[in-house]
Amino acid sequence: MPTETSGRLQEEFPKFIHNTIHFLHETLTRLPSSYDNLCTPLASLQVTVGILNSSCVMRSSDIDKSLNELVALRDDLMNKKRMGQKVKSPEDDESVQDEMHVNGPPNDFREVSIFPTPEDVLTKEQPYIRPNIVRGKYQDLDHYLDVQFRLYREDFLAPLREGIDEYISQLKDRNIRRHYQDIRVYTGVEIVQSVCTNQGLFHTLQFDISRLKRVNWEFSKRLIYGALVCLSNDDFKTMYFATVANRIPKRLQNGHIDVNFVGGTQTVSTLVQSSQRRQFTMVETSAYFEACNHVLKALQQIKEGELPFEQYFLHCDTDVQPPAYMRRRNFMFLGSQNDITFDFTPILNVPVLKTPLFDDSDSEDELLVTPLFESNETKRATKVPILKKSAWPSADILGFDESQLAAVHSALTKEISVIQGPPGTGKTYIGLKIAQLLLHNRPLWNKEEQQPLLVVCYTNHALDQFLEGIYNFQKKGIVRAGSRSSSEKMKKCTLSEIKHKNRTDRVVPRAIFTCGKTIKDNMKSLEEQISKSRDCLYKLSTSLIPLNILRKFISYKHQISLMRYSFGRGTRYSELHFWLGIFGNPFEQVMFDVGLYEEEEEEEEEEDTTKVKVDTEADMLQQLRIGDEAVEILTSDKPTRKPRAKKHNEKQSGEEWQTVNNKKKVKGRIRTHMRNKASMHVSEADGVHDVWQLQIEDRWRLYHHWLNRYTKQQGECIAQLERKYEKEAQRLQEIGLEEDLEILKDAAVIGMTTTGAARYRSILQRVKPKIIIVEEAAEVLEAHIITALTASCEQLILIGDHKQLRPTPNVYKLARKFNLDYSLFERMIKNNMHCDCLELQHRMRPEISVLMDHIYVGLKDHESVFEYENVKGVGSNVFFINHKYPEIENEELLSHANEHEAMYVAALCRYILLQGYDPSRVTVLTTYKGQLFKLKGIMKKMSIFGGVHVTAVDNFQGEENDIIILSLVRSNSQGKIGFLAVENRVCVALSRAKIGFYCVGNISFLADHSELWKKIQADMERRDCIGTSLLLRCQNHPGTTIEAKTEKDFHSAPEGGCMKPCEARLKCGHVCVLTCHPADPEHKIYKCRKPCVRKICDQKHPCLKPCFEECGNCMTKIPKIIPRCDHLQDVPCSVDPEDFVCLEKCKKTLECGHQCTNVCGVRCVLPKNCREYISRIWPCGHEVETMCRNKPEDYPCPEKCKEQLSCGDGCGGTCGTCSHGRLHIECKAHCGRTLVCGHSCKGDCTVYCPPCSLPCENRCSHGKCQGECGQPCNTCAERCQWRCQHYRCTKLCGEKCNRPRCDQPCKKILKCRHSCIGLCGEPCPKKCRICDRKEVTEIFFGDEDEPDALFIELEDCGHVFEVNGLDQWVDDNQDSSTEDDVIQLKVCPRCKTPIRKNLRYGNVIKSILSDIEVVKQKILGDKDSIELKVDELRYRLDNLTDRGVLGGNGDDANAKQQILDMLVAPDVLSSENLHAIENQINLLEAASGVEKLFAKGMKNIFITSLRRDSTTRQDVALVDSHIQRFIKWLMYWKYRMTDQALQDAETEISRLNLIANLYILEAGIRKHEMEVTQKRRNALDSLHKTIKNGEKMEKTKIDEWKKYLKMVQSSYPVLQPLSNELKAEIVKAVGLSAGHWYKCPNGHFYAIGECGGASERGTCPECGKAIGGMNHRLEDGNAHAPEMDGSRYAAYSDEANMNIHNFDIDDLF
Secondary structure: OOOOOOHHHHHHHHHHHHHHHHHHHHHHHHOHHHOOOOHHHHHHHHHHHHHHHHOOOOOOHHHHHHHHHHHHHHHHHHHHHHOOOOOOOHHHHHHHHHHHHHHOOOOOHHHOOOOOOHHHHHOOOOOOOOOOOOOOOOOOHHHHHHHHHHHHHHHHHHHHHHHHHHHHHOOOOOOOOOOOOOEEEEEEEEEEEEEEEOOEEEEEEEOOOOOOOOOOOOOOOOOOOOOEEEEEOOOOOOOEEEEEEEOOHHHHHOOEEEEEEOOOHHHHHHHHHHOOOOOEEEEEEOOOHHHHHHHHHHHHHOOOOOOOOHHHHOOOOOOOOOOHHHHHHHHHOOOOHHHOEEOOHHHOOOOEEEEEOOOOOOOHHHEEEEEOOOOHHHHHOOOEEOOOHHHOOOHHHHOOOHHHHHHHHHHHHOOEEEEEOOOOOOHHHHHHHHHHHHHHOHHHHOOOOOOOEEEEEOOHHHHHHHHHHHHOOOOOOEEEOOOOOOOOOOHHHEHHHHHHHHHHHOOOOHHHHHHHHHHHHHHHHHHHHHHHHHHHHHHHHOOEOOHHHHHHHOOHHHHHHHOOOOOOOOOOOOHHHHHOOOOOOOOOOOOOOOHHHHHHHHHHHHHOOOOOOOOHHHHHHHHHHHOOOOOOOOOOOOOOOOOOOOOOOOOOOOOOOEOOOOOHHHHHHHHHHHHOOOOOOHHHHHOOOOHHHOOHHHHHHHHHHHHHHHHHHHHHHHHHHHHHHHHHHHHHHHHHHHHHHHHHOOOOEEEEEHHHHHHOHHHHHHHOOOEEEEOOHHHOEHHHHHHHOOOOOOEEEEEEOOOOOOOOOOOHHHHHHHOOOOEHHHHHHHOOOOEEEOOEEOOOOHHHHHHHHHOOOOOEEOHHHHHOOOOOOEOOOEEEEEOOOOOEEEOOOOEEEOHHHHHHHHHHHHHHHOOOOOHHHEEEEEOOHHHHHHHHHHHOOOHHHOOOEEEEHHHHOOOOEEEEEEEOOOOOOOOOOHHHHOHHHHHHHHOOEEEEEEEEEOHHHHHHHOHHHHHHHHHHHHOOOEEOOEEEEOOOOOOOEEEEOOHHHHHHOOOOOOOOEOOOEOOOOOEOOOEOOOOOOOOOOOOOOOEOOOEOOOOOOEOOOEOOOOOOOOOOEEEEEOOOOOOEEEEEOOOOHHHOOOOOEOOOEOOOOOEOOOEOOOOOOOHHHOOOEEEEEOOOOOEEEEEOOOOOOOOOOOOEOOOEOOOOOEOOOEOOOOOOOOOOOOOOOEOOOEOOOOOEOOOEOOOOOOOOOOEOOOEOOOOEOOOEOOOOOOOOOOEOOOEOOOOEOOOEOOOOOOOOOOOOEOOOEOOOOOEOOOEOOOOOOOOOOOOOHHHHOOOOOOOOOOOOOOEEEOOOOOOEEEHHHHHHHHHOOOOOOOOOOOOOOOEOOOOOOEOOOOHHHHHHHHHHHHHHHHHHHHHHOOHHHHHHHHHHHHHHHHHHHHOOOOOOOOHHHHHHHHHHHHOOOHHHOOHHHHHHHHHHHHHHHHHHHHHHHHHHHHHHHOOOHHHHOHHHHHHHHHHHHHHHHHHHHHOOOOOOOOHHHHHHHHHHHHHHHHHHHHHHHHHHHHHHOOOOOHHHHHHHHHHHHHHHHOOOOOHHHHHHHHHHHHHHHHOOHHHOOOOHHHHHHHHHHHOOOOOOEEEOOOOOEEEOOOOOOOOOEEEOOOOOOEEEEEOOEEOOOOEEOHHHHOOOOOOOOHHHHOOOOOOOHHHHO
16 A cells, blocks of 8 residues: 555545454454454554555544554453453443343442442452443433442442452462552451550451562552451452551551451451451452542432432533522512622722721631722622623723633522633632632621531642632631641641640530540440450460359359369469369379479479579578468469469459469460360260369360350450440540531531542531532542532532543543543533633743643633743753653552653753752652652752652642643553543643743654644644753853753753853952852852951951851961960960960979879869879789779779680689679670571670571572571471472472482583583583583592583582582481581581572471571570569569568669569560579579678677677678679679679679678677687688688688688677577576567566566676666666567567567567
């Protein structure tokens, strides 16, 4: 055809080609599966049409359009096939639809579930839907609503149905990671917990995020509020639906989301209870459900007679009547239309005067508006007969053009009006003027009752904009419903803010407040009950149920049998503990014997070899404490802490949950049996007569039978409570709506989105808005608008433009075949309803508005747009920069981006800003969200872009700016241009600019695939406004231009001009050093940084600052004499010498004899701060060079500690920090030992190495471990991938493989054309036997040079080895391992890299990894045991506090808090950490034993001296300081203690014991004034000196001194305290009753007979002190001696006279 020259035949070409296209289109439509066969003829047809068009033989836009539609249909079929979807003939669907239409709807749409059902999702039948009737009438209201309901429901249901169908079809091959078109899939979903909220019960889900690491949850549309999700655990045979109830990005990053399940509370409770330990697959539909939900509900609620304007919506009546309120007024005044008058004064285009309507008016809403200059026309404007157009003011005086005036007239005089506003024609401006007139004349249409004006918009952004416009003239009475407002101006007008203010001001109606408070109290009570019941169920796995609770679930005969024996009575345990064998066989241990536990304690002591042994005195105190403990119980109040031991006479609460937890064996029994859930059947349980005759396993089965009955009852209880909670939550929402109603009914203007209007429909029915204005009406689905209408609506004003943005259904088929993409606005126009189209655009300069000629006919330019200035620095005000750089895809956002365009747009934007434009005047637009994120990522790095608005085209609809830079993005080889083929969106993109428009894109590519873009390209080419580069022209040097083809070309204008220097003369006289810069031509902002040349003082000194800074005072330095010291100094010229600090070195001598180191003008150094180095001798004997200020009494000895630690390293501390070698600091030497994982230990030298903190390197073919190396790894549960043509493993990846290694050679051919040297099924080595002969045949194992040798490549390091040798290397010692073998991964024989990836050695690797996991678990410890041990240690710590050992405010209190801090997170503690902490507590207890021993010894031996003897007080302080210093050192060790530390601590405890005994002995000697031999005194003094100097003492030396002190004490009988046995014999021999024993001031005992009261004086035979007394009063210093006879008070006392029992056995012993 292209070569045909016959003119007659050429005339037939269009008809022939048109027929061919029609034939191919029908073939693809009827036989879609044949698209493969039509690819070749279609390609030939495209080439032919292109040649004919280029040769001007044939040019037909109709043929081009038909051909593009045919290509689009072909591409659609190819995409569906590629995605695995079925391609079916639409005739099949249409025939079914035709049959449906004839038969009518299968059911009443009002009874159809809004939420999807499993049948909706799994059905293979076509859903019943009918097309939206664009032209023509509906039968009736039900027909109309049924069509809208079913279409809208199918729009969100179809993506879910098709997505799940696609997912199910792909389940056969689970290894393929797919991207689904209509759904997002989440795996590993678990129901974690339920959450009680004011909205009802939500449930927290946890899902696997391993494949979602790259998701930016802040911006992603995944799991947004209101999204619909579907859960299933059986491949969607059963389904559970929920909506997202709470979205917090930070929680989503951890895989947590709150949802609200659909269905009754009973169903949800059943699901939650049955879902324990079950994992679900969850899918999320791409269709947004939140809006659909409310709109569909509202559609179902519309009844006959409730929808206004049916004659227009259903029957397409074009004769529109005036609003009903006008018709009623006409009827009242007998049709006199002149009586309906509006005041137009507020919108007059003349100066006005605003005066208050009332004396106290301060609001703009209460101002009287009158023109400043009255004319006849302005006078008439105060009373305009609204229905008489001829009486209206002129367009000029109202500030309108004629089309705008006509639109306002229709809006005010018709009950339904349609106003179309092409870009820039001011449709929002007109809408606000209409609203202003209606509100100003509100009494005319709102006379009967207070009914507001309702403003409805599709988006929150548009709603905020419109309400802000109303706010400019109506400050009061605006209520903005919804919480998505981003406007600061509207914030105080939001419904939530007004509610908050009302509550704060206490103006909420009393009934609503009282009812709401009652409901909240009820909900709180129910929440507590639910939580308590759940806690009971959670504790079943670790605790025994109290018998008194379980009794109601045990049969009567079993209760009688169970209570037969009295095990546990009189203790804190029930018969259950003994019957279940918690304490072993109860018949072998009838008595509650502590001995059993003491034996177990010994076993534990043997197991733990790192615990510290302490001295005998401390051991005795410890044993006394242990004797009171026995076994403890966890109560439900504090399940993680041990309670304090209760006294024997306290009753154990029956409601306590009993858990035996003090010994490992006992604890293990409970947990083991609780994990086994085996339960007796009812019939078997009924056959049991004697429960004590059952074996232990059967007893636990019977216990589980009772437990199951209890669990079932608790589950029913929780379900009932949850149902009550849901009802209360529903009541709370209803009360909330009543509170909203109280606010809305007093509003003058209510603003809502279409979704909000559907949600608040019940409220709007009661508020009864009379007039509704719908902005963006052409963008809204019809269902959204009709659900916003109420029966009270009498006037509807639709404002929009269907040629800009139209509704966008989720399902393209519903738009194409069922007309779902038609709005009510467009449908009214299609049915010939009068539409006022605004004709005069006030936005775009003519060069830009000409683009609209391809979309609008007759759009005119207002005269103002001809006066715009040209864009500075650019050769054209409008330009299309054409390029051919390809796009890239953003899979997560399902969007596209273009790197070249992003860089170019950013560079162009910067260039325009450098021309001097304010950033607010420039907007960057893009057509795709992927490009938006790329642009923001580039532009946020530079501060110059601050204030530039960067957004997507869809978000900028209805807005404008001076300069627009547009990025079109699309450029690909597939010929896809997306919605750039949609005329509406192109219209919005091209019509936002006022004075400058720059479009960056592959225009040629778009023109090849779109008729509209082809016209735009041709038009721009004619105007010379398109090219591959943008002409930049320097403002300062117009002859200098730059052709900007890429972003690098903008580098030639670094400051927005050119590369020439600026050279402008500044005011300071210097020259500007910048390159040419158009911005700041007068250099008001520029800062001259050259040195200042101004003279600033009388001596003509120059300024020393940069030129741009203020000069200030002269700082040039000149010689001056300082009066205070007569030194000559260089002083700044402007500084008075009196105020100057002399910098001469001070020559004064300090008290210590050293020279002062300060300058002359500063106060001399104090001696205590002297830094001169001198030689000092410390008490330890070391002579050290140190600062003068460091005194031995204040500073520890700085001499380096020279001792070698037990680890073999030298001590890194000093003599002072190591307490003279007694208590060494931690060894800081690097450990470097090889850990079990193969890594080198990075920690310091210690007893044990901490768990490895490096990232774990374990991986398989499916994924990599994400944890730390020292933590347990999760086993892979995917199918093993080790397979070849001979063998295949059928196990899971984490299990040992059940196939042998394949030794067959690989048959593959390498790139070099030689045979592979590898093995079948293994990765081919990168080496060739021929090409890499020298490297391959290098002898390592021995057989490498054999001609048939096969090789394997280690995937971890890439080294290649002969397979037989490597097999033997890897298998070595695997089958003959001994206890001495090191557990470690096999490594590469060459580079020692651990072998992890090669599947051939998978079983060896898995075996070693299994052993490593055992080692890890042993290091980390059992979590349950750790938690119990933590409880035990906390309990012991509390006991120390109770006894006053750690109850102070010094180091002891800090020690307790430090240990508590270490125990705060049991889940991160290892068993080794616990051993260290336990050692610390043991040592604290030992120190407390020393403290008690010393205190008791001093009290018994020398009571009164504590108040009188200064030496004794010093001794007490010294002992206390030693103990506190030891505690402080002990707390230095966190989570670990070395062998050296344990040895030092053990020795120090012995030393503290020695010190205590020494000072007790010395106190006794002083008290009794005993003679001490000189030899003994010398020995004691020597020991005193050793202790005072802090010298280190070996353990043997300490023991020798202890023996010596005991020998000295034994030589003085008076120093021997009376034993309990001797006291008892003395009391018995004297024969007096209790309370007759007393002691003198020095503590010597004596007795008073008869009544026990003092009646005569005497002297103590031991010390000569006065004893006894007169008149039953003791002499001063004498006291009752209860320690002799155990009495609680003296025989003659008030207590004795009251006849109180005078005996306390604890005082005796």
